[in-house]
Structure formats: structure tokens, C-alpha cells
Amino acid sequence: MSGNESILPEIVIKGKKIKVPVIQGGMGVGVSLYPLASAVAKEGGLGIVSSACLDRLVSKRTGKKYNSYEAAYEEVSRAKSAGGYAGINIMGALVRDYNDSVKGALDAGADAIISGAGLPLNLPAIQPPKDTALIPIVSSARALELICKKWERLGYRPDAVVLEGPLAGGHLGFKMDQIDLESNILENLFSPVKDMAIKYGDFPVIVAGGIYTHDDILTFLKMGADGVQMGTRFLATEESSASDEYKQAVISAKEEDIIVGHDPGSPCGLPFRVIKQSPMYVSAIKRLRQPKCDKGYVLLKDKEGKFTVCPAKESNEHHFCICNGLLSSAGYNRDKEEPLYTVGTNAARVDTILSVKTLMEELTGKAPAAAL
DSSP: OOGGGGSOOOEEETTEEESSOEEEOOOTTTTSOHHHHHHHHHTTSEEEEEOTTHHHHHHHHHTSOOOHHHHHHHHHHHHHTTSSEEEEEOOTTOHHHHHHHHHHHHHTTOSEEEEOSSOOTTHHHHSOOTTOEEEEEESSHHHHHHHHHHHHHTTOOOSOEEEEOTTSSEEOSSOGGGTTOGGGSHHHHHHHHHHHHHHTTOOOEEEESSOOSHHHHHHHHHHTOOEEEESHHHHTBTTOOSOHHHHHHHHHOOGGGEEEEOSSBOTTSSOEEEETTOHHHHHHHTTOSOOOOSSOTTOEEOTTSOEEEOHHHHOSSSBOOHHHHHHHHTTTTTTTSOOOOOOOGGGGGOOSOBOHHHHHHHHTTSSOOSOO
């Protein structure tokens, strides 16, 4: 591609004209913080911070105690401060902190709230979103229809949707025996989801999972997608808040090193793509780690309605301690905790760390690819 053909079209979400149709994935824990999100926003994309464990991360950085509401407000405000568009990814699996994170992001004027790891059925009911776009993450047309029907009863419709295929990093919205099915290839999932989006108001469809190059982006735009979401490429940037060890693990990873962990797996119960040499994953495989749950972000309610239940709290035989592992991979308590490195399936293609500016020039076709 050359000339104007290679320049990507803008994407319009809730009236906001985002110059480059690239949404940077909200990688938790602590990879997608304001330095990365603001850098992406500055280059014309949609920068996204992750709400996961954000209270601890912001408290450590500032030396001041923040709760989940305050941390979301602070991080979104910082992400937006340099200009451009920035929002937040809030996982449904983080039940305890979900509503407070939503409220903090809305009050900070987030341009978008992206929410997955469970269906965000009540997201519009938490607080009037005003100018903030509400964007669910789904892995099927059926999931999108469930959300649309529930949101209709709340007087709202999605402002866009992210369709995430099985090649993404972190938690996957598929059962283990569904990940490799032909029917679940992103290209095959797309048309039914696009049709469903048209049925409920013709809102933008953003595709995610395994998208790596400028040509990949063009392929999906030609299919009818309005934009793409990319995580792993932005993980391997200078502005990413992943630890140096995490970034080096990505550079060193070979194709066979990237696996989907299930048993042992995430206490959230979803398949989880990870680098198999991650120290916490190795310990989990060997059953070396004693049960420990002192962070509590994925806790569920017990019979008395208190947040006390987590599979990794009672036993590490089938689960790794995701909160501590991911916090460590972002440099939090790294001297005390083993890190857990999560990546998308294409991480083996990464062989250098780029600046966000250089990466965005590559993705938009303005510059040749540095590492393919």
C-alpha cells in the first residue's frame, strides 16, 4: 500500500471522531496505565487504562492512599490530560470494585468504558454515562444480543462493541474445547456480530485478538469492521508499564511458549493465555505455591453477602493467584511475589521494544514495519 490508500479511516464512537481506528487494549494488571494510554491518545488512537488493582498501583506511585473510585478518576484524568481520546477497561470479574471504578471513570470524563470478563448487563444503570461511550466486549452474536436486550430495558444501547476472538491475551471468552474451533476464528465470528450490531442500531464493531500488522487492520476494515483493538503490540512499547522482565519475556517467547492455562488456571474460571515460563505459572504447575489471597480483587460474595470467596484462596492445586502474579509483572511487590506474564498468541513475533509513536506509524501504514 502506498499514498492515501494506506492511511486508515477514522472511527466515530458516540460522536467522537477518533482519528486512527486503533483502540489500545486495556491490559491489566498495571500494563495499561496513563503513560501508555496518553501516548496512544496523542497519536490519534483511543488510549485505554486498566482498572484492575488500580487503587494499589496509584497509591504506590503517589504515596497517597487511593480507593477504587479515586484511582479510576486519577488515572483517566491523567490519560486525557495530554489531549486526544482516552478511556478505561473495567473487568466484570472484578465484582467488588466494579461500580466504584465505573463511577470514578465517568466523573473523570472518560471517553469510553470498555467492559468484558463477564457480560456487563447492568453497566448503563450504574450512573448516567453522559458523553462517555459504553462498550461491551463479547465473543459471540448471542452474547451481544443478550446485552442489547438488557440495555434496551435500561433505555440504552451500546455505543460500540468489541468482538474478541480466541487469539487474544489474558482471559478468553471461550471454553477450552471451543478455542480452536473453525467457527470461532475471528473472521467467522465477525459477520453475525456485525449483523446484530446493525439490528440494534448500527453501532461500530471493533475486532480484537490476533491482529498484528497494518495489513491485518486493513483486512478487517474491508470486511466491514469499524476499528481494531490491539494489546500485545502495545505491551511491547516503551510507554507500557510492564516491568522490564515482562517485556524481555515477550521478546524471548517462542510460539510454543505461549499456552492457554486452564488447570492450573485463573480463579475467574476463564481460560487464560500466558507465557508458560512465567514464574508463578511454573510454581502453579509444580504445586509449589502455598495458598494465599491478600489482595482480593476477584473475590466473590459468600452466603452472608461478604466478599470472601476465591478458589485460589483455599487451594493452589487448580488455580494460580492472579492478583499477586499480575501485580508482580507490573513491578508491584516484585521482590516478594512471582510474576505472571499474559500475552496474545502473536507475542512470539515481537522482537523489539518500540515507542508508541513508531508503532502507530507502522500500524497506520505511514512507516514500514520494524518487526514482523
